Amino acid sequence: METKNLAKNLKNLRATRGMSQEYLADESRVSLRTIQRIENNESEPTGETIKRIAIALDVELSELIGPNSVRETIDLKATIIFLKKQLSKTNEKSEIKTFEKFIKLLQKLKEKDLSTEQMEGIESYLRYLELEKIPSFSNEIYKKKLAKFKKYLKNNLGFVPENIYTTWIASFAIAFATAFSVQSGIDTSIKIGVISIAFLLIGIGIFLDIRMKRQERSFSF
Numbered sequence: 291m292e293t294k295n296l297a298k299n300l301k302n303l304r305a306t307r308g309m310s311q312e313y314l315a316d317e318s319r320v321s322l323r324t325i326q327r328i329e330n331n332e333s334e335p336t337g338e339t340i341k342r343i344a345i346a347l348d349v350e351l352s353e354l355i356g357p358n359s360v361r362e363t364i365d366l367k368a369t370i371i372f373l374k375k376q377l378s379k380t381n382e383k384s385e386i387k388t389f390e391k392f393i394k395l396l397q398k399l400k401e402k403d404l405s406t407e408q409m410e411g412i413e414s415y416l417r418y419l420e421l422e423k424i425p426s427f428s429n430e431i432y433k434k435k436l437a438k439f440k441k442y443l444k445n446n447l448g449f450v451p452e453n454i455y456t457t458w459i460a461s462f463a464i465a466f467a468t469a470f471s472v473q474s475g476i477d478t479s480i481k482i483g484v485i486s487i488a489f490l491l492i493g494i495g496i497f498l499d500i501r502m503k504r505q506e507r508s509f510s511f
Contacts, residue, residue, distance in 0.1 A: 296340075297331040299354050303347050304329075318346035334417075336410045337365025363421050365413045370396045372422060385429045392436050402506055408447055415442050452499070452508050459495035463488035 304314055311329070315322040320342050327333040328343075335343075344354045351364075363369040370393055377389040399412060419435050443449040467488035471481045502508040 296335075296355055297329050300325075300343065301329050303349060303354065307347060309347075314343070314346055318342040320346075334414075336413050337368065338409070338413075340364065363416050363419070366396060366400055366409070366416065369416050369421065370400065382429065385432075388429055388432050388436065392432065392439075395436075395440070404506075411447060412443075415439065415446075448507055450502055450508050452503075454508070455498040455502075456492065456495040460492050463491045 304311070309317070311325045312322055314320075315325050318325075320339055324333070324335065324339065325343075328335055340351065340354065344351050347354065355364075363372050373389050373393050373396070377386060377393065380386060380389070404412070416439075419439065421432070421435060424431050424435070467485045470476070470484045499508065
């Protein structure tokens, strides 16, 4: 978003309502320092922060941000709505598939108990992707943006696909144990030992996946 517009509008609206920065901070449940930084054009706030300020000022988001700088992908909820609108405009199977994947991923994130830091990171990256600037319809660009977003979730926020460790370890362990067990001339007790180790490794994979799930770090990509 244009933070210069936001800074100017916030100052004007706050002055019009006779609110001090301290009073607005209390009413919006946004820190005083954040209010000051926004008005000084020193930071780009999250969608949640802007919504809280707009509610405290009793104005629409568009009035606070500025009619020429409204971002349709300002936060997670808005991005889901934007992608659903794009989905409704196309009949192309490839485009429908891409939008559905993107929407499903964002909805799963919305349902998770994300920390404030995680949510801020996700919403900041969604704004960085600038999905609303993609020409309609550029399916390949949307696919690239989706791939970049998945990469961000994995590399920056530590999210992993569901059952990734079980799947990876099982595929290796079963293939190795099967190949080993069909070999002739190997003692049966050794074969049993190898198979037992394979099952042990699979158990470790299941344990790691359960741990990821408990930490709210795994879901279907």
